[in-house]
Amino acid sequence: MVYLKIMHKVPRYLILGQASFLFFAVICFVLEPRAFLENAPFSYYGTHRATFIPYAIGILCAVFCITKAATIIRDKNDVIIRKALFSLAVLLVGILASPYSVNGYFFAAHIIVSILLLSVVLGVSSVIVFTRDRSAKSRLFYTCEILTVVALVLSQGFVGILHVHALAELTISLLFIGHLNLTFEETSHAAIKDSRSTNRLQN
Numbered sequence: 001m002v003y004l005k006i007m008h009k010v011p012r013y014l015i016l017g018q019a020s021f022l023f024f025a026v027i028c029f030v031l032e033p034r035a036f037l038e039n040a041p042f043s044y045y046g047t048h049r050a051t052f053i054p055y056a057i058g059i060l061c062a063v064f065c066i067t068k069a070a071t072i073i074r075d076k077n078d079v080i081i082r083k084a085l086f087s088l089a090v091l092l093v094g095i096l097a098s099p100y101s102v103n104g105y106f107f108a109a110h111i112i113v114s115i116l117l118l119s120v121v122l123g124v125s126s127v128i129v130f131t132r133d134r135s136a137k138s139r140l141f142y143t144c145e146i147l148t149v150v151a152l153v154l155s156q157g158f159v160g161i162l163h164v165h166a167l168a169e170l171t172i173s174l175l176f177i178g179h180l181n182l183t184f185e186e187t188s189h190a191a192i193k194d195s196r197s198t199n200r201l202q203n
Contacts, residue, residue, distance in 0.1 A: 010069045011181035017065025018173055024058030027051075039155060040161040042170075043110065047101040059096045063089045081180065084124040091117040118149055121176050128179065133186050141179040148172045 025042060028051040029035065035044045045055035070085035094113040098106050122145060131144040152168040154161040163166075 008184065010072050010184060011177055012070070013065045013069035014177045016156070017062040017069075020061035020065065021058040022170070023042065024054040024061070028058075029056040036166055039157075039165050041161075041165050043095055043100065043114075044097060045130060047099045052099075059092055065093070080127055081183075081199050084120050087120050088117065091120065091174065116173070118152075120200055121172060122149065125176065125179055128183050133183050135182075135186065137182055138179065138186075141175055141182060145172060145175045145179065148175060 025045070029046040030056070032045065032051045034040075035042075038044075042055075045051040046059075046155055066089045068087050070082050070089070070112040073079075073082040073085070090114055095110065095117070098110040098113055100107040100110040125142050125145050129138050148168050148171045151162055151164055152172065153159065154170055155163060
């Protein structure tokens with residue numbers, strides 16, 4: 001039960017990481033407001049000298065919080081989530097280390113890392129919704145995540161149907177955090193219910 005109480009800190013750290021990143025993203029926007037007007041991703045700020053430092057600080061804050069959240073997870077049933085969070089932290093560093101405007105190689109590396117990052121998010125969400133939490137709320141989160149990824153793809157420059165690139169990036173991260181929080185809450189409720197049932201049988 002103590003572990004379940006500690007697990008509630010995982011979404012809190014993820015939210016803190018997201019909030020920290022957004023704080024520095026707002027600073028970047030003030031310094032370089034053209035990004036959203038040009039339908040650019042957040043990583044656009046990693047390609048300009050004026051915004052690179054606040055952008056890097058925001059990314060590293062998120063990496064620290066994600067890593068901190070991952071270290072809390074120790075239950076064998078959550079090993080996939082733990083590994084996914086560590087992977088996301090590494091991939092975010094990869095995003096930071098591959099500014100796409102340097103040359104074609106950096107651009108390709110940036111695209112590959114971005115695809116891997118989204119794959120991890122959708123992969124973990126798929127595992128959750130098909131093997132762990134099949135509730136209506138979980139399926140709703142999963143559906144919204146897929147739709148957001150579709151919107152993200154349609155906002156790419158080579159498609160250009162939508163213009164919500166940065167918004168879609170923000171939305172998918174928030175949906176993922178919400179999905180994890182729901183999963184931990186369901187696990188906690190189930191454990192409490194089992195504990196009460198066991199106590200009744202013993203009494």
